[in-house]
Amino acid sequence: MGKGQETRERLLDIAELSVLAKGFGATSIEEIIAEAQITKSGFFYHFRDKNELARALLQRYLDREDGLLDELFDRARELHDDPLHAFLIGLKLLAEKMADLPNGHPGCMVAAYCYNERLFDPSVRSLNRTAVLGWRERFVAMLEEIAAVYPPRDDVDLQSVADMVSSSVDGGIILSKALGEPAVLSKQILLYRSYIKLLFSPTVD
Amino acid sequence: MGKGQETRERLLDIAELSVLAKGFGATSIEEIIAEAQITKSGFFYHFRDKNELARALLQRYLDREDGLLDELFDRARELHDDPLHAFLIGLKLLAEKMADLPNGHPGCMVAAYCYNERLFDPSVRSLNRTAVLGWRERFVAMLEEIAAVYPPRDDVDLQSVADMVSSSVDGGIILSKALGEPAVLSKQILLYRSYIKLLFSPTVD
């Protein structure tokens, strides 16, 4: 990574934490460059304007998130052939990952952007939408594979069950933040796992 | 309601929508007073500073939310004596209420404040925390009553199952907003309901 890329990443790191803690509108370029020890002109060399910072921030977050999900659920599939058990293992790995964050989850960019939507141009909003649709697709594929083997014990829409992964994570993050109890997030993921277990297991216990 | 209270409520209405759409930091007093057709000094007559607006906004939101939950779950209890079925009915009523919002849910103040936490003084943050704890308490009480009659079919922590109500709502709101699909929220609540059904029902069908 060249010197320019390094600076850019540093700017994004600083911006990311600030955006998750104060929102995009309250995150000033002034404060980012102060922490990054760079001048304002230096900042604008890397990003044309604040909206380009927003786009880059979201894109980087989504790439990382996709990478993490690939890693965890691929690993889960390695550990178990059965689609249901692989999914349950993947959820456990995810819960553990979330529990291992030292200061709790810093926040979900997608959620932060939802509560700042009016600030962004359509391209950023569409990026956000596409990301959530991607997660839906990812988990719907797993769930269909599961449902083909284990008929669900309740009449549910698999697409919504797929959405529930994102919902549990985003909801869990909010509760963790509001309560100041980082553990809440992983507990919510494990409850989703419990639902999947009950929904698809032929016998329970 | 006197003239002053009326103005105050109008200011809060305008601020609420803006905060949920752009975040608190990006919501300017200037824009609020422009829409409310009042001067800046008029605004500061009602609120000492921006932080007092924040507190009033959250307080009003929480009062309304508590009122709504009281209404729905009291009504549910009227409709069915059994604690499990009453809870399931309450969740259905909640899902319907959420589905009936014409333009989708405008957003949860608690969630918005979580992603703006650094902007507020400790009293506001503590108000936010207390609210979530209140919801936890409310639903834990219902779940304990249920669990006393119907032993849960999975080894779960009832406090987390209680938190899952808030988590489903907040997660559902975020997905709805990100996707531009208002229906997602009520579907997530109904999935939580499905989980409760599977978790406590002696027989499934």
Next chain:
DNA sequence: AACCAACCTGACCTCGAGTACAGTAAATTC
């Protein structure tokens, strides 16, 4: 040695934000 692109710095501009404070018209109280 000359050049050039990448990576910045410094000085400057404009605008709107939050805030202060003095004044005032209308309603309410005494």
Next chain:
DNA sequence: GAATTTACTGTACTCGAGGTCAGGTTGGTT
């Protein structure tokens, strides 16, 4: 009907925000 309170308006101030532009330094290419 005088005094007080409520509910504002008008004016003025400061500061930090996002953004521009012209210039400078550095390390590698020709």
